[in-house]
Amino acid sequence: MQNKLFIKDKKLKTEILIKKNYIYKFIKNIAKKNEKVFCVLDAKIKIDLDFDKQNNIKIISIQCGEKVKTFNGYKELAERLIKNNINRKSVIIAIGGGTLGDLAGFVASTLLRGLDFFLIPTTLLSQVDSSIGGKNGINTIYGKNLLGTFYQPKGVLIDISVLKSLPxxxxxxxxxxxxxxxxxxxxxxxxxxxxxxxxxxxxxxxxxxxxxxxxxxxxxxxxxxxxxxxxxxxxxxxxxxxxxxxxxxxxxxxxxxxxxxxxxxxxxxxxxxxxxxxxxxxxxxxxxxxxxxxxxxxxxxxxxxxxxxxxxxxxxxxxxxxxxxxxxxxxxxxxxxxxxxxxxxxxxxxxxxxx
Ligand SMILES: NC(=O)c1ccc[n+]([C@@H]2O[C@H](COP(=O)([O-])OP(=O)(O)OC[C@H]3O[C@@H](n4cnc5c(N)ncnc54)[C@H](O)[C@@H]3O)[C@@H](O)[C@H]2O)c1
Ligand SMILES: [Zn+2]
Known part of the structure; x- marks a missing residue:
């Protein structure tokens, strides 16, 4: 099986990588190339993200699920990032299921008028579907995904080792x-x-x-x-x-x-x-x-x-x-x-x- 896919279209420039036990390295590589990296992490995911010496990586852990795809979820995440001095040279990496990816992608596309972001989908659903294609957003009381943007991630890492803990x-x-x-x-x-x-x-x-x-x-x-x-x-x-x-x-x-x-x-x-x-x-x-x-x-x-x-x-x-x-x-x-x-x-x- 081909384990690295490059998708290059005039508008769509996303690198999709399928690789096992690679999350730590993937984040480290991004951190080497960028001034500041904000990892937004689903609190249920237990992986080693101990980047002690690398002080340009900040981990923000949040409780996920559909309830996070709301105005309130958007406000809380955006404000936490702003409070932690996110700037135009920062990048966001979302490590979680489709709900986190949809929310973080929407935040990334709007915060400071758009920041680069990466996805590390951690549910099967997000690995086969929601991390691909650049649709993101939140729900309103009138329906699902009614507020959102088309905004492609720069890279997506599909690492099946993270699925072990998935119910x-x-x-x-x-x-x-x-x-x-x-x-x-x-x-x-x-x-x-x-x-x-x-x-x-x-x-x-x-x-x-x-x-x-x-x-x-x-x-x-x-x-x-x-x-x-x-x-x-x-x-x-x-x-x-x-x-x-x-x-x-x-x-x-x-x-x-x-x-x-x-x-x-x-x-x-x-x-x-x-x-x-x-x-x-x-x-x-x-x-x-x-x-x-x-x-x-x-x-x-x-x-x-x-x-x-x-x-x-x-x-x-x-x-x-x-x-x-x-x-x-x-x-x-x-x-x-x-x-x-x-x-x-x-x-x-x-x-x-x-x-
Ligand atoms: N943007 C798109 O193109 C697109 C496509 C399909 C679906 N979606 C959206 O994706 C969302 C559903 O995504 P989902 O099914 O990933 O839901 P989810 O993000 O709620 O994850 C499901 C549950 O699994 C937990 N979890 C995540 N990773 C885990 C892991 N590795 N181990 C243990 N628990 C883990 C989460 O905390 C949550 O409780 C919906 O909001 C849907 O609308 C978007
Ligand atoms: Zn779907």
């Missing part, structure tokens, strides 16, 4: 984004996963690295072609939102408490696959294959809120939707997605009652 529930959450990438783009990858998922969920090194690599390549393919989600065709970055129209609404409804992100989008993917089948786009054979796979690996597939009248109102608040229409990125077979299907709110309500 199984979070490993499965990350797997949800991996299977999403297969479902929207790569039938062969889906078949490979059908064989390898057990190994992957048990953190087998080579299986994990291959799955992470493949996932990143699928995501990058969309990001490079459509960094800011402008395209209106099959190459649109919006394809990565498969399962997310429903998933984000579920997360929002339960105030991010009942389900983690992967669980919510798992329910979202199955529901959107059913919508796709209902509309005659996805065959029942493919739908059943997907459901069987999800059940086998204990990915969530349903929640009672789906048939509740108020659920469609939450759906219309998604940033992709307006005029009572709801946009879905659907799949028309395993490994192939189709651009937004605009459905009327009442139509969605009716479909949700039937599936």
């Amino acid at each position: 199984k529930k979070e490993v499965i959450s990350g797997y949800a984004e991996i299977i999403k990438h297969a479902l929207i783009k790569d039938y062969a990858f889906f078949c490979w996963l059908e064989e390898k998922t057990n190994k992957l969920l048990n953190l087998n090194k080579s299986t994990l690295e291959r799955a992470i690599y493949r996932s990143i390549m699928i995501k990058l393919n969309y990001v490079i072609k459509d960094q800011k989600e402008f395209l209106l065709n099959k190459n649109s970055r919006a394809m990565l939102n498969f399962g997310h129209t429903i998933g984000h609404a579920i997360e929002n409804h339960y105030k991010y408490k009942k389900f983690n992100h992967g669980e919510a989008i798992s329910i979202g993917m199955i529901t959107e696959a059913k919508i796709s089948n209902y509309l005659g786009l996805l065959s029942s054979n493919d739908l059943n294959k997907i459901i069987t796979h999800f059940k086998k690996y204990r990915l969530k597939i349903y929640d009672k809120i789906l048939s509740d009248k108020k659920f469609v109102n939450i759906l219309t608040k998604d940033k992709k939707n307006f005029n009572n229409n709801i946009n879905f990125s659907l799949i028309d077979k395993i490994g192939s997605s189709i651009f937004y299907k605009k459905l009327d709110k009442d139509q969605v309500y009716k479909i949700l009652q039937k599936i």
Whole structure:
């Protein structure tokens, strides 16, 4: 497996490195090249970051989870950095899951009008998805990720050794984004996963690295072609939102408490696959294959809120939707997605009652 990826696009300049037991060295190397380094660390991560003699590295530890992606989380982190004399020559390194990465990226893109930043994702979900592509931001009471920027990290280090301490529930959450990438783009990858998922969920090194690599390549393919989600065709970055129209609404409804992100989008993917089948786009054979796979690996597939009248109102608040229409990125077979299907709110309500 290729263990170093360089992505160079006119706008996108991120170096992605997949390397085991490399976090300490990665930070040290950045510290050698920069005046001051602020490591923002998820408090749950136990790694050796004892940079005694290197006084240009400051560690800021914070409690993470969805609750940190708020106005308050933004204010606290930004003010802590300012209080510690962050300046234009400083860089930020976020070491944590997707919530920390999204928050720190947003802070980095706005603090002093933008500072260089690096990501060291520590959950499977953040290694296969959220650390790639430069989307970051925070939630508001009206919905998820409603405040944010597109801002690419300078570098991303994927180090699977950090996943050892990750609870199984979070490993499965990350797997949800991996299977999403297969479902929207790569039938062969889906078949490979059908064989390898057990190994992957048990953190087998080579299986994990291959799955992470493949996932990143699928995501990058969309990001490079459509960094800011402008395209209106099959190459649109919006394809990565498969399962997310429903998933984000579920997360929002339960105030991010009942389900983690992967669980919510798992329910979202199955529901959107059913919508796709209902509309005659996805065959029942493919739908059943997907459901069987999800059940086998204990990915969530349903929640009672789906048939509740108020659920469609939450759906219309998604940033992709307006005029009572709801946009879905659907799949028309395993490994192939189709651009937004605009459905009327009442139509969605009716479909949700039937599936
Ligand atoms: N920016 C993007 O493109 C993008 C893409 C997908 C998801 N996301 C966002 O990512 C977020 C979800 O990310 P997540 O699943 O990483 O959640 P998370 O950051 O909340 O991490 C999950 C839990 O694991 C803990 N944790 C992190 N690393 C650990 C480790 N190595 N060992 C033990 N515990 C650890 C965290 O403290 C947290 O309790 C959501 O907010 C979602 O919207 C963003
Ligand atoms: Zn997601």
